[in-house]
Each structure stands twice: as C-alpha cells, then as structure tokens.
Amino acid sequence: MNGIRTKLRIDAIFKTIVFFFTIVSVVALAAILIFTLLKAIPLFQEVNLIDFITSDVWSPSTNQFGIASFIVASVLTTILACLIGIPIGLYTAIFISEIAPKKIASLVLFAVEILASIPSVIYGFFGLTVMVPLVQQLFNIRSGTTLFTASIILALMILPTVVSLSTSALKAVPKTIDEGSLALGATKMQTILKTKIPYAKSGILTSCLLGLGRALGETMAVMLVAGNANMMPQLFPISEAYLSSGRTLTGNIIMELAYASGIHEAALFATGVVLFIFVCIINIVILRVKKRGVAHS
Amino acid sequence: MKKLRITVWVVCLLLVSACGGRTSTDGKTTMIIGGSTSIQPLMESIAEAFNEKADATVSIQGGGSSVGIKGTEDGTFQIGMVSRELKADEAKQLKETVIALDGIVVIVNKDNPVDSITMEQLQQIYTGKITNWNQVGGLDKEIAVVSREEGSGTRDGFESIVGFTSSELIKNSDIQNATGSIISDVSVNEHGIGYISLGSLSDNVKVLKINGVLPSETSVKDGSYQIQRAFLLVEKKGETHDQALFDYIFSKEGKKLIEEHNYIAVERK
Numbered sequence: 001m002n003g004i005r006t007k008l009r010i011d012a013i014f015k016t017i018v019f020f021f022t023i024v025s026v027v028a029l030a031a032i033l034i035f036t037l038l039k040a041i042p043l044f045q046e047v048n049l050i051d052f053i054t055s056d057v058w059s060p061s062t063n064q065f066g067i068a069s070f071i072v073a074s075v076l077t078t079i080l081a082c083l084i085g086i087p088i089g090l091y092t093a094i095f096i097s098e099i100a101p102k103k104i105a106s107l108v109l110f111a112v113e114i115l116a117s118i119p120s121v122i123y124g125f126f127g128l129t130v131m132v133p134l135v136q137q138l139f140n141i142r143s144g145t146t147l148f149t150a151s152i153i154l155a156l157m158i159l160p161t162v163v164s165l166s167t168s169a170l171k172a173v174p175k176t177i178d179e180g181s182l183a184l185g186a187t188k189m190q191t192i193l194k195t196k197i198p199y200a201k202s203g204i205l206t207s208c209l210l211g212l213g214r215a216l217g218e219t220m221a222v223m224l225v226a227g228n229a230n231m232m233p234q235l236f237p238i239s240e241a242y243l244s245s246g247r248t249l250t251g252n253i254i255m256e257l258a259y260a261s262g263i264h265e266a267a268l269f270a271t272g273v274v275l276f277i278f279v280c281i282i283n284i285v286i287l288r289v290k291k292r293g294v295a296h297s
Numbered sequence: 298m299k300k301l302r303i304t305v306w307v308v309c310l311l312l313v314s315a316c317g318g319r320t321s322t323d324g325k326t327t328m329i330i331g332g333s334t335s336i337q338p339l340m341e342s343i344a345e346a347f348n349e350k351a352d353a354t355v356s357i358q359g360g361g362s363s364v365g366i367k368g369t370e371d372g373t374f375q376i377g378m379v380s381r382e383l384k385a386d387e388a389k390q391l392k393e394t395v396i397a398l399d400g401i402v403v404i405v406n407k408d409n410p411v412d413s414i415t416m417e418q419l420q421q422i423y424t425g426k427i428t429n430w431n432q433v434g435g436l437d438k439e440i441a442v443v444s445r446e447e448g449s450g451t452r453d454g455f456e457s458i459v460g461f462t463s464s465e466l467i468k469n470s471d472i473q474n475a476t477g478s479i480i481s482d483v484s485v486n487e488h489g490i491g492y493i494s495l496g497s498l499s500d501n502v503k504v505l506k507i508n509g510v511l512p513s514e515t516s517v518k519d520g521s522y523q524i525q526r527a528f529l530l531v532e533k534k535g536e537t538h539d540q541a542l543f544d545y546i547f548s549k550e551g552k553k554l555i556e557e558h559n560y561i562a563v564e565r566k
Contacts, residue, residue, distance in 0.1 A: 059463060060447045061462070062463075062464060128485070129481070129485065136488075142438070142440070227471040228471060228472040228473065229469050229472060230468070230472060231469060254474070256447055256448055261359060261360055261361070
C-alpha cells in the first residue's frame with residue numbers, strides 16, 4: 001500500500017516540475033514580446049504603423065523612420081535563398097533517404113549536420129572574404145556586398161534544416177507504399193517522385209517553411225555580406241536589385257542598436273515587432289500545413 | 298485566467314528587479330557625466346578606474362553631444378561630453394576642457410593608385426558627385442563608398458568635418474557598423490573607400506593624404522591634418538566641481554587609458 005502512495009506522490013511532484021518548466025518557456029516568450037512592444041511604443045506616438053511600414057525613408061538624424069526598403073530586402077533575400085537552397089536540400093534528402101548506400105548516406109548526413117552547427121558569423125566571414133570578391137569579379141560590379149551574395153550565404157545556411165527534416169519525412173513513408181508502387185511496375189525514380197514525395201508532402205513543406213523562417217531571421221552573416229545600404233532596391237530589372245547593396249530587417253536592428261537612443265531605439269524595436277509579425281505568419285502557415293498533413297494520412 | 302495572472306506577476310517581478318535604483322553615497326565624489334557616444338566608451342573606462350582609485354561614484358550616460366550640452370546647462374549632468382566644437386551661444390554658458398584628440402583617416406584598397414585627394418573631392422565622393430576613381434586621378438573604376446551607421450560618433454564627426462549631412466550621403470553607400478568591417482570591406486575591394494579612427498588603422502589598407510597631409514599623431518596635434526576632432530568635457534561656467542577627476546584624466550594613468558582607446562592624449566590647458 002505504502003509503495004503505491006509514494007509512487008503517486010512522485011508522480012504528482014513530477015507533474016508539477018513539468019508544469020513549472022513549461023511555464024518558464026511560455027513566460028520567456030511573453031516577456032520578450034511585452035518588452036519589445038513596450039520599447040517600440042514611443043515610436044508609434046510619433047509615427048503611425050502604416051507610414052512606418054510603407055515609407056522608404058529611414059533617417060534617424062531627421063527623425064524619419066520608414067522600413068519599406070528593409071522589408072523588401074528581407075523578402076528578396078529570403079525568396080532567392082529558398083529558390084536556391086530548397087531544391088539542393090530536397091535532392092540531397094532524396095539522395096540520403098533513397099539512393100545512397102547506408103555508409104555514404106550517413107556520411108552525407110553527418111556533413112550536413114556539421115553545416116548546421118557552424119556559427120553564423122563564420123558563414124558571414126566566409127562570405128565577406130570569399131564570396132564577396134567572387135561576386136564582384138563575376139558580375140564586374142563596384143562592390144560584391146550585394147543582396148545576391150547574402151542570398152547565396154543564406155541558401156547554404158538553410159540547407160541543414162531542409163535536408164534533415166525532409167530526410168526524416170521521406171524515411172517516415174511506410175514501406176508498403178514503396179512496395180505497392182514498385183509492384184505496379186513503376187521504376188524507382190517514379191516511385192520516389194510520384195508516390196513517396198506526395199506522401200511526405202506536409203513534412204517536406206514544413207522543412208521548407210522552417211528554412212524560410214531561418215533565412216528571414218538570420219542576422220550576423222547577412223549583415224556582413226549584404227552591404228546594408230540604406231536605400232530601396234530598384235526592382236526593375238530584378239537583377240539590379242540583387243546586384244546592389246541592401247539592408248534587411250534584422251540587419252537594420254543590429255546595425256544601429258549600439259548607439260541608438262530615444263525614438264531611434266524605439267524604431268529599432270518596432271522593426272523587431274514587424275519581424276515578429278512575419279515570423280508569426282510563417283509559423284501559423286506551418287501549423288496549418290502540419291494539420292492538413294495529419295488529416296491527409 | 299489563472300495562468301495569465303501568474304504570467305503577469307512574473308513579468309512584473311522581472312521588470313521591478315531590472316529597475317534597481319542607484320543609491321547615493323555621502324562624502325564621496327558623486328557625479329553624472331553624459332553626452333557624446335564617441336567619448337562614452339573612453340569615459341566609461343576612465344570612470345571605472347577613477348571610481349576604484351578615489352572611491353567615487355561617477356556614472357556615464359550617452360545621448361549624443363547635444364544631449365550632453367543641454368544636460369549640463371540644465372543640471373542633469375555635472376559634466377557633459379562633447380565631440381564637436383561648441384557653438385558661440387553654447388560657449389557663452391559652458392567652460393570646455395579638451396581631453397583628447399581623434400583623427401579620422403580615409404582608407405582605400407592597397408591596389409588603388411590614388412595617394413592624395415582634397416577635402417572637396419572627399420565631400421563630392423561621399424555625396425555622389427564624383428563616382429569614378431578616374432575623376433580624382435585614379436583608374437577607370439566606379440567608386441564604392443563605405444560609411445558607418447547612423448548614430449556612430451565617427452560618422453557624425455566625419456560628416457560634420459567633411460561637410461555634408463546624413464541625408465546627403467550617397468544612397469548606395471555600403472554601411473558597416475564596426476571599424477573592422479570597414480577595413481575588411483575596403484581591403485578586398487579595389488573600388489572601395491572608407492573612413493576609420495586613426496588609432497584603429499591596420500596594414501591591410503592604404504591611407505589617403507587629405508589636402509596633401511598624411512594623418513599622424515603629429516599632424517593631428519599641430520592641426521595640419523584637417524579631419525580631426527577634439528573630445529571635450531564641458532561644465533557650466535561659474536560652477537566648480539571636484540577637480541580630482543580632471544587631475545586623473547591628465548595624469549599618466551589617464552593618458553594611458555586614452556591611448557589604449559586609440560586616441561591622442563593632450564596636455565591640460
């Protein structure tokens with residue numbers, strides 16, 4: 001009898017501990033959110049949100065705060081990074097889970113995981129010393145610090161996320177699906193492309209969206225190679241935009257926070273709030289995709 | 298509901314604990330010094346060493362040169378830090394003491410054949426009126442301008458001495474927020490031009506003469522090198538504060554700290 005009571009007590013204590021630690025993580029999020037919002041409020045007493053998002057004049061010395069050009073730069077780099085990084089990541093995942101012999105597959109996976117653990121400042125430094133001069137010579141432009149360079153570095157950085165999550169999504173496809181497809185006379189490639197990938201769709205999509213989130217939020221590496229020019233990228237032709245210097249939302253915050261005070265500081269926190277909204281949107285989409293995936297299977 | 302209440306409480310506790318008040322001390326030098334963010338790091342080291350040595354509580358705040366002047370005039374600060382020249386009406390109310398000099402050097406890539414430019418050319422390069430190195434006697438290469446970020450004291454000093462405002466800066470200028478990044482940007486780009494503090498100069502880049510004068514400690518001290526600024530401490534006229542801090546700044550130890558921050562120490566005037 002006594003034994004059962006003790007067990008129940010331990011059970012209750014364990015539940016409390018779990019609950020406590022859960023609260024800690026939720027409170028951490030709430031604290032960050034509240035702190036950022038509070039710090040941003042002074043800005044919105046002088047500039048309204050719509051102007052803040054749609055104006056492309058950012059001039060702290062004359063109290064003009066508009067982040068449109070930074071939003072555009074963030075979106076441009078994120079899109080190109082995904083366009084380059086996702087196909088590479090996806091094909092690597094197919095190679096690892098379907099094609100490669102076990103030994104080689106684990107070797108590739110190991111390499112990709114190493115890629116994930118390299119600090120972003122190293123990516124940035126690599127970008128600045130190797131990619132920047134390369135881009136400059138390749139396109140014969142005045143400076144290699146461009147949104148294009150930033151996109152390439154970002155594509156490398158989102159690879160691990162896309163590869164490892166897509167690999168597990170593909171590996172989770174039941175053997176029976178494989179066998180059924182092969183039994184019907186489909187080739188290996190047809191099986192992978194037409195049955196396995198559609199089956200693992202939601203997992204793969206989630207990996208891409210997480211990669212997208214990483215690209216949007218990356219700061220240090222981007223700041224080092226993007227040039228951080230305070231101007232609206234020229235969108236027509238689009239190559240002009242990518243081959244010029246630009247500043248992302250994250251870059252803007254880290255760039256000026258050190259010396260900012262008063263309303264300038266508030267504007268940087270407000271930039272953070274806008275970034276937070278973007279990240280929330282991506283996460284909501286991820287949740288939707290996951291739910292649909294569950295419903296599907 | 299209960300969870301929400303707990304959350305609110307914890308956040309409140311966090312906020313309260315973050316706002317711990319400053320306690321005042323009796324019989325010691327207690328001073329608030331505020332102003333220029335360029336001088337702030339230097340004064341923070343000086344205050345730290347001075348507080349330890351003289352058992353004082355000198356605290357340093359930022360805000361910028363103008364905030365330093367206003368704060369000193371209205372008594373918020375006992376001493377203001379100013380990294381620009383005082384305007385005539387400001388000089389009427391305030392007494393200034395030069396504590397250090399800072400030279401700003403213009404750097405280009407080592408492969409750039411240009412050795413010397415004039416102040417006017419420099420101004421035109423940074424405002425986008427000169428866009429090719431061949432307009433100042435160099436190769437036919439577009440100029441890639443690199444600047445510091447808004448709020449940086451070096452940028453502030455550079456712009457006011459060379460003679461343009463932040464909104465006049467050429468739009469496609471690369472912006473870097475550290476001296477090291479400016480050096481590496483320029484050292485890998487033959488098109489590049491940037492500016493950094495004299496004390497942070499490295500061998501990876503080439504220094505330009507301005508109006509024919511090469512920046513050095515001597516040419517900054519004798520005034521022949523023009524892109525330089527003085528770091529001032531200002532006090533309200535007629536108010537005398539504890540001079541121990543000034544004595545410390547101009548002592549051997551103080552000068553060593555100034556040199557550690559890569560600025561040029563001066564004699565007391």
